[in-house]
Amino acid sequence: MPQYTEHASHSWTPDSVRLITSPSVAARSALMYVQEVGYFWTHPPYFTERQHLPSYLLLYTVSGEGQLEYGGQTYSLQPHSLFFIDCMAHQHYRTAEHNHWEFAWVHFYGWASKHYYELYAQQGDPRLQLLQQSPLLGQIRALIDIHENKTVHTELLASKLLTELTTELILSAHVRDSDSDAMPSYIADAVREMERRYSERLRMDDLARSLAVSKYHFTREFKKHIGMSPNDYLIYLRIVKAKELLQYTAQSIAAIADEIGIDNVSHFINLFKAREGLTPFAFRKKWRTL
Template structure:
């Protein structure tokens, strides 16, 4: 299951419970009706779109892939920025969520909310890791198999732990300005995400986006953490996994639909990234 296959609204728990989760896909312009605050720590992740986030006394422009950490009882509100439509997932951690943990563990998991600067801008590799955890959590919430509540709590704890470790390694800087290079790479990534079913070559994209081949290869790696070809393969294999799980298409058809010109190359790349052959992956799922 991918984010795109989820219903527009998913809910878990409530504001009076230790863990409260909201997933929303909103079409058109949308702003919160009221500025509000609550005792729980808020863990807000913007999957797609753009927003303005008011927290305490400052307004922050946020974009797809940004993580926002709202401390307990901080007044906050979101509103539209320039683009309609957005997808977001919000986890609320109330104090009883941390019951049973040691003092050191509680302090570690709460530390991201106390950092002072609420915006965490992840690189692409970190973002994909975070989204993998979110997708596992939301899949459980949507399907609700036996023990799903335990899995959701474990995933929520892992999200906090991942963020706490990230903050210790690399403090978020109070500067969310996007550089021209980052903007260029973002445009290229969006193009890849939309056109991954078609042939994609470094030479062609370099010409299309008015950048030299060598420079594109270098800055793409610097900004995303992935090589150019590596990211294209990851994008294609993620779609192949989705089609293997959700459709009855043959493996050959999936290979073609995901942009692989050579079936044997598809099988090799799939096994490198998934750890299984396409046939074994389908059987396991």
């Protein structure tokens, strides 16, 4: 692993809060866990510059102004904005000149943290401007509170809060362009049509044409609103039906492949294994022995 480096000026007030934790082996192996959490009132020349730290950082600006350099860009951090970054990458954040900067923050790691970060990072901007009524600041404050008053349940409660916080953040990021984010009616129509005709030779060109949209536009909007491409969704429907038939009927693997619209049994077996982690035969055997 590359060597961790950090330079900083700790220009924060005496009543600022900084809590460092030591997560248990169980938390490291199975939970999202807090590494550090705090609430700072800072003034120039406060800054932190680091890289190669295995950690993710959420930082919420309460008042004043900060600046973030990350990914080759510089961002102004205004009240009610939050940034979410991977601390393995180079970062430099600081109090803006001739200003103060009040912010709440949490370093965390473990379990699904990478997945949450990658979902958020799809938007291409580490910063997000939030509504004043967003619960995110309250959630960070709750993390501070439970670590100031530790109990046997602290790590579980912290993991629960981190999951809620990162989920809320991702949802906020995905709906901030709400005027353009309403799912078009033709996507819902396409989903219903695919659910009805999944066992047929359904071509996406024909489906898009029947919906009076271009294939490119249809594919892009479908993935945006459903979370996978139309072809992947069709495969998903077929695999779900195949699992039902494997569990609750005695049909052969070849017959099931044919029933769900896949005429090559070897292709069906490969698709099933790629998505479920085991062959159709092994899946059936597993469920029959439960």
